[in-house]
Amino acid sequence: MQNDLKIPIGKLLRADASSFVAGCRVHELEAPALGALVKVKLRDGAETYGLISNITIQDDGLVRQIASRGTLSPEYEADNRYNRNLPVEIFVLTVGYRQAGKLFQRLPPRPPFSLDALWLCDEHELCDFTENPTYLRHILRVQDQLLEELLVSHLAQAKAAHEVMDPQRTNAEGEWYGKACKALIAYLRDDYELMARVLNALGELETK
C-alpha cells in the first residue's frame, strides 16, 4: 500500500444516516477499491468514516453504440472514459466517525452533506480506525449484495495494512486479523448459515 492515497476521490451526491453515495470521475476512480476505508470531512471538523460497498458506472446511448463496435482507436475509448460526464457512483456504508479527536464506531449524529469531499484513508488511518473490530457489525447489516465478498475485500486491505504497520506483532500472533475473525464469529453466532459463508470466503485470506 502507498502512503500518498490521502486524496479526494469524489464528492457527495446523497446521504442518509447509515450510508452515502459519492460521484466521481473515472480518473479519480483509479484509487478507490471495494472495501476501502474512506471518510468525509464535515464542516464542524468531525469526520465520518465508511467502507466502499459498491461502485457503479452508468452508461448512455452513446456508450452503448460505441460498445457495439469492434476494435476502436484508443482515443475514442479514452474520450468516453475520461472526458465525458458519465456518472461513476461510489456507495459507502457508514461505520463510524471521529469527533474532537476521538473515534466512535457507531453511526454519526447526522449524515454528511451533498458536495462534501470524499477522501481515501491511508494505511495509518486504516489501522487506527480498525484497531477495534467492533465496526464490523455495520458490514453485517448489508443486505443487497454479497456481504462476504465485501468483508473479504475489506479485511484483505486492513490485514495488509496492519502487517505493514506493525509487522512483528502481527506476524508473531496474527493478532489483529485473529481478533477481527473472533469478533465476526461472535456477531454471527446465531446465524450459522451466514457464518459458514463468511468463514468459507475468508479462507481465501488464510492461504495467501
Place this chain on the structure above:
Amino acid sequence: MGSGKEPSFEIQSNLLDYDQLVTEDGFLIGEQQVSLLRDLSERQALAEFSRGKDKPILTMTDGLLDIYQRLESPEEQQKLQQEVLSLHREMEAQEVITVGYIDKPGSELIGRLFDILGKSDEELARYNDKQRSIRGVSDARLFKNLLRQPGERSAIFEAFNKSRDKQAPRLIVHFFFLNIGVEGAPYLARVEFPALVSARPELVDLLHAVVYADTQVLAGHPYPYLLLRAHELAIINFAEYTDVEAMLMQKFEEEGLTMGQISHKQYGKDQVGRRSHAK
C-alpha cells in the same frame, strides 16, 4: 488521432452585448443573424487553434463549408464573405484541411449539372431552374446505386454558384459523396473541402480516410463522432439556461430594476394540463 490519449477540448462562450443584440430599428436580431455570428466565430476559432500546431490538421464543420446566409446589407454581406475567405486562406497556407460534413444531402446539384450539360450558351442565358427536366432526385439518391461499397467515394465536384463571378471572390468549395453505410445498405454523406485540397491527392486520401473512420465509431448510426461530441459539449441544457436566467434576475434585483410579471395569457397557458397532486 494516433496519440492514444484522450482528446482535449476547449469551449468558447460569447454573451452578446445589447448593441449586438438589437438592430438599428430596435428589434431583436433573428435566428439567422445569431447563426451567422456563431459560424463566423467557429471559423475564427479553428484558424486560431491551427496557428503553430503540428500538421496535418483536419477540422470538421457540421454542414456547409462556406457561409451562405444572407445579410440585409450587401456591404456587410461582402465583409463577412471576405472575412470567411481570409480565414480559409490563412488555414490553407498552413495546410489545414477544413471539411464541411453534410449528413443527409438533399441537394440536387448533380441533377442540375446533367440538365445544363447539353445546353447551348443561348439556352443557358435564359435558363430557368424552376423548369429543370430532372427534378426531385437528390444527389444522394443518384449515387446510392453507384457507391455500393462501404467507404467508397464519388469523383470530386466543384460547387458552383451562378452568381459567383458577379460577387467578390469567395471560397471555392469542392466535394465528394461518401458511402458511410454498410454492405447492402449504403448511406451517403457529402464531404466538402477547399478547392486547393483537390490539387493534392494525398490530402484527399487523408481526409477521405479520416472522415470515414470517424463516422464508423457508432454502431448502427454512422455519423462523425467528432461532430456528435461537439454537439454534446456545445448544447445549452435546461439547467444551464435556468442558471443564466437566475443570475440575470438576481442582478436585476440587486440593481433595483423591475423584472415585470408573467402575462395573464402565459399564466393561462402554463395552467393548461396541470393537475393537482393533492388527494
